[in-house]
Amino acid sequence: MPGAKKVGGYKNRILRVNLTDRKFSEDTLSNEFIHDYIGGRGFGAKLLYDELKPGIDPLGEENELISLVGPMTGTNSQSFHRWKVTFKSPLTSGYFTSSAGGFFGAEQKAAGFDVIIINGAADKPVYLWIHDGKYELRDATYLWGLDCDDTHTLIREELNDPRIRIACIGAAGENGVKYAGVFTDRRAAGRGGGGAVMGAKKLKAIAIRGSGKVAIAEPEAFRQAAREQVQILKEHEGMKGFSETGTQLAEFTNLLGMYPTRNFQEGVLPDWEKIERSVYTNLRERKTACYRCMLHCGSITKMNTGRYSGAWTEGPEYETIWAFTGPEGKADVGLTIAADKLCDDLGLDTISAGNTIGFAYELYDRGIITKKDTGGLELTYGNSEPVLEMLRQIAYRKGFGDLLAEGTLEAARRIGKGAEQYAIQVKGLELPAYDPRGAKAHGLNLLTSNLGADHNFGYAGQELFGIPIPREVDRFAVESKGELAKYNQDLTAMTNTGIYCNLPLSMATLSPELYAKLLSAATGVKDFADPDYLWRVGERITNLERMFNIREGFGRKDDIFPKRLTDEPMPAGPSAGQVFEIEPLLKSYYKARGWDAKTGIPTKAKLDELGLGFAIK
């Protein structure tokens, strides 16, 4: 193996892999870079900004896939298990970062690299094998076409080490489905098409194994901060709920009247009681967890009756429960379980897949497409039977699926006939399971996120869960929601340097003060002990990402919802009558951000203030 090296305590090492000429290089991140961007998402944002020329093809050789962990990854602090891939998205043509739980991140850290940058493209399928500071590209011809689970199994067998962690793609990524994800042990960095980026690079998987220990600058201080963290999580009422039921929010959001139904035409699923909280809990066979996380919010779920008897999955999470019920207008637990597992096998993002299927259902309902277009599939509301077949056709780009594989926006453009208004997306990224009309700061986040409609970019737990931090809010109110959206987005960006899990974050379990204690103890960087500094880094990251997109031609014109959400009042239910008041909301957001109200571009003053002067044209 080239580059063989013994590793022990280390940090801030970077590995570059060029797949075109099969070359590797190693580097150490500079102290300045670490100081300014901390880790994880911060590193990814700066590297992508620096290294990608504007206008490159997301599925071309010039795109990069950057695999990232943070300073706390692999330590005994809680819920810093997440791992990120950052890349230019084939779905949005903009900046993207997607994360997954599980164990891959801790393994990457233990293998000695905080950052892995992959560019170029191989001429035939390969996988990247990294082992304690050593690395090589291996033939993946035999893995091409295999589902994600089989890929995990066969790589572990080939390398004769069952403890290897793997991030891989399924058929969807190989076939360039624009919302193909990257999968590790059935957990997905699902959104934005990272799987398609890997597929275009003919990179089937990254396999990783490490035995290194994470270097901690101030062990005793770190231990104390980690203990404080455990105490908070232990005593937190909301966390007990999540531990018990996982992300089973369908009952909750239906009761808020913001469960997107029939492609966001309604906010309450008629038969939502069939998926009330206890339904999935009762089907739970056992709980699962990520590396060093006491929440254990995952589940192995199995259907034991009916048509889908025997179907099982890890999950389904709330978004997936929605993806295979709301869009089709019908609750079917067995189908949802089967569809979730199928998406894991094929390597599909369930949110975009479900939303895109819902888009097709509405077009069919309106007669914009017919059986002739769908290849005979009957997409009538209440008939969710075609869903599994549609998922297969999407992943293999067969028949009707080839069109749906493009995502709602591009598919709508190809279909024409006014279809675009039914593409419920922002910047090309399909909306998840929250109708913005029912929660305005949450909606603002979906509207302005640098990723498109991503709920994890700045989850408004204040509106949804009644979290009183920084203050109590009315979910329908408009005033000051711009500032609240900014708060949530910057807090998320800040803690995404860690990389802390967004689930406990949405319940306000990690204060900037505690995060500062953990970070400064872990790294020894003085400024990290100052919460104000961390807030600035959070804002720096969201602004830099915005500048990436501005450079790509994005602007205020892209901070837009389909008019259904802004012009059609929610017809019934607990959010009846609500629209998303886009003008005042966006105005308040731009103002809070210090961005130009007309163009949506960060002002020179703001960029200078954030140390982003280099991004000023």
Added chain:
Amino acid sequence: MPGAKKVGGYKNRILRVNLTDRKFSEDTLSNEFIHDYIGGRGFGAKLLYDELKPGIDPLGEENELISLVGPMTGTNSQSFHRWKVTFKSPLTSGYFTSSAGGFFGAEQKAAGFDVIIINGAADKPVYLWIHDGKYELRDATYLWGLDCDDTHTLIREELNDPRIRIACIGAAGENGVKYAGVFTDRRAAGRGGGGAVMGAKKLKAIAIRGSGKVAIAEPEAFRQAAREQVQILKEHEGMKGFSETGTQLAEFTNLLGMYPTRNFQEGVLPDWEKIERSVYTNLRERKTACYRCMLHCGSITKMNTGRYSGAWTEGPEYETIWAFTGPEGKADVGLTIAADKLCDDLGLDTISAGNTIGFAYELYDRGIITKKDTGGLELTYGNSEPVLEMLRQIAYRKGFGDLLAEGTLEAARRIGKGAEQYAIQVKGLELPAYDPRGAKAHGLNLLTSNLGADHNFGYAGQELFGIPIPREVDRFAVESKGELAKYNQDLTAMTNTGIYCNLPLSMATLSPELYAKLLSAATGVKDFADPDYLWRVGERITNLERMFNIREGFGRKDDIFPKRLTDEPMPAGPSAGQVFEIEPLLKSYYKARGWDAKTGIPTKAKLDELGLGFAIK
């Protein structure tokens, strides 16, 4: 965990598990028992004989499943990786023992038990978890219905140890398919219905992990004998061939005119050149191997073109290649690969499955069954398309598959209309991929094996590969074939105490002299150093198994082939004109065995000579 104990060097420990009352007990095998039966198959034969009352229901609580390893399992000797399950067969209602390669055996040994006896039946699905001398039954409700690969993955995740080895059943075993196998990492103890026995006991899996070292009585002598073994295997021309191509024998047996085609109506597949030796080698993506075996005869094979593009499997072995070509009268490599993997997923024995499907094809061809019986499937020769659907129907006992799940003999009895003559089986066990008319000692073995038509009970390498040990033979000749069949059977029984792999055994790589050196050094038992004694143990085992069957009502009447093989001359090809001359062949065999020529029962003198006086009624 009950029974927790620290283990280190150990041997000859036995674990008993009663699933009905969930009780465990431990014991040590007596020196006398070890002396008389050595290990592996010997232990299983004696225990099953002693512990089962005659006439019990193989799918009832009283049946036992005995998991066995041998004195060399887990040592650094070569090809002693195999592991056995012994039980009363639901397919034959007689004695059965089935073995698989892989890593389960070495793990069982390292966990501290040479023998695990499982009896009773659980009231709901469980799996047995054994870890370094500790053991418990765990809930397997969530695993019920899962395929074999998923079962492996989820158990490893649940117990948080990816190095756990697992032997499990799929849907076929759960649903009581009479030829459901037991699967470990895609390797199968496939034959005889051990999977159905586990299913009836509601035992989804045995999971095992151990860190113990195998105790060796005379380490230096053992090392020397193991070195001698390596030298022999290294220099053996035939083994080089097996290493290169695995068990790709289809070309070879077609050239011998004994490739059973269209349910043994012919001996040459019309398009056999499509499966000549290089075809699968060219599709091989990488080689695989069992624990401490230098042959690496396994393969990961993948189809990259045509209808089954993307299908992959570990294998297919020769018997499986045959199972999905010969019976249907057509070579289809993609279908074979897909069918092999499907059998691994569903937990089906490929030989019985393929033979049974071939039986159905012939009945359909003759109009004994029609589309009405098959649920619309067109079983016309040359159309192998229905095969995958048939396998699914068999495993889930749906529609036509419910009948085929019984195996050819019972299915024929239920069908009536003379169907029984087309059930190509012995004692209920379907014939494998060798037409007995083309190799008479090999045929005699299939005819007289205590398992029914099992080719590994005494493989006649002399006839098939031209092995000159103990002498060169003409494969069509009748004379002295009884004695040759006995030689092969007793040698196999002897080395199955080890448990040596039958593949290198069929190439005469393990002489009784070398086996004696290994065995005596490993165990310190003096008599084991004497090859003549080992021959006696081999004969003891085959006779004791025979007495188990005699006690069940078996006899000469059951040493019978369907009349196609004895009365219809092979119509064409290199074995044209041959029949299996059953009368003289069986007579010569009984004579060589010292069994009563009329009844086929071992004489009192023979039993006394072998120390089996207890079996005389």
